[in-house]
Amino acid sequence: MLKARYAEAKPRRSAVALGSNIGDSQTILEAAIETLAQTPGIFLEARSNWYQTKAVGPPQPDYLNGCVTLQVEILPQQLLEILLGIEQQFGRVRQERWGPRILDLDLLLFDDIILDTPNLQIPHPRMRDRAFVLVPLAEIAPDWIEPVSGYVIKELLKEVDCSDVHLLMGN
Numbered sequence: 001m002l003k004a005r006y007a008e009a010k011p012r013r014s015a016v017a018l019g020s021n022i023g024d025s026q027t028i029l030e031a032a033i034e035t036l037a038q039t040p041g042i043f044l045e046a047r048s049n050w051y052q053t054k055a056v057g058p059p060q061p062d063y064l065n066g067c068v069t070l071q072v073e074i075l076p077q078q079l080l081e082i083l084l085g086i087e088q089q090f091g092r093v094r095q096e097r098w099g100p101r102i103l104d105l106d107l108l109l110f111d112d113i114i115l116d117t118p119n120l121q122i123p124h125p126r127m128r129d130r131a132f133v134l135v136p137l138a139e140i141a142p143d144w145i146e147p148v149s150g151y152v153i154k155e156l157l158k159e160v161d162c163s164d165v166h167l168l169m170g171n
């Protein structure tokens with residue numbers, strides 16, 4: 001019993017992608033990181049630069065994207081609930097799929113786990129195809145193995161077209 005409790009308390013490492021293309025995106029994303037970092041059970045490990053990226057999906061304004069890595073003392077499902085709660089707090093309204101948004105927080109990785117449930121898939125199933133995720137993630141976690149493909153992030157990055165992802169100057 002004691003052993004089981006100890007195992008539950010072991011810190012886990014997680015990666016989260018941030019995106020915004022409505023409003024003052026940089027201010028929104030900075031505030032979202034601050035909110036995450038102040039949540040009990042979540043500790044900010046590293047954060048990437050911000051990147052201006054061409055929208056994937058329906059025509060819409062460019063996004064600002066970035067990633068963070070976290071040390072967490074909570075379960076993946078709890079982390080998802082927290083991310084969805086922060087999106088709500090920042091006024092996110094769910095409309096069309098892949099449509100414009102004030103704030104998008106995607107749970108990318110959680111240690112080396114693979115999870116496939118109706119409301120949560122880890123690794124995020126589309127992260128491997130997304131330069132707007134892999135470029136910032138490679139900056140802070142190049143050697144993290146994406147457990148479905150078995151490839152490290154810096155290798156996955158070589159497989160995507162990064163021409164629409166630009167480092168935001170004056171960061």
Ligand SMILES: Nc1ncnc2c1ncn2[C@@H]1O[C@H](COP(=O)(O)OP(=O)(O)OP(=O)(O)O)[C@@H](O)[C@H]1O
Nearest residue numbers: 097098104105106107108119120121122123124126
């Ligand atoms: N790894 C994950 N991270 C975030 N949400 C997830 C994940 N896996 C499943 N979901 C589910 O996806 C739902 C919809 O998420 P969201 O509206 O942000 O999708 P989207 O950003 O439009 O598209 P995409 O998932 O391609 O980024 C969430 O309510 C959540 O239950």
Ligand SMILES: Nc1nc2c(c(=O)[nH]1)N=C(CO)CN2
Nearest residue numbers: 019053054055056063098132
């Ligand atoms: N460049 C870019 N395109 C997107 C993004 C995003 O964060 N960045 N998010 C989407 C919905 O998840 C759809 N398209």
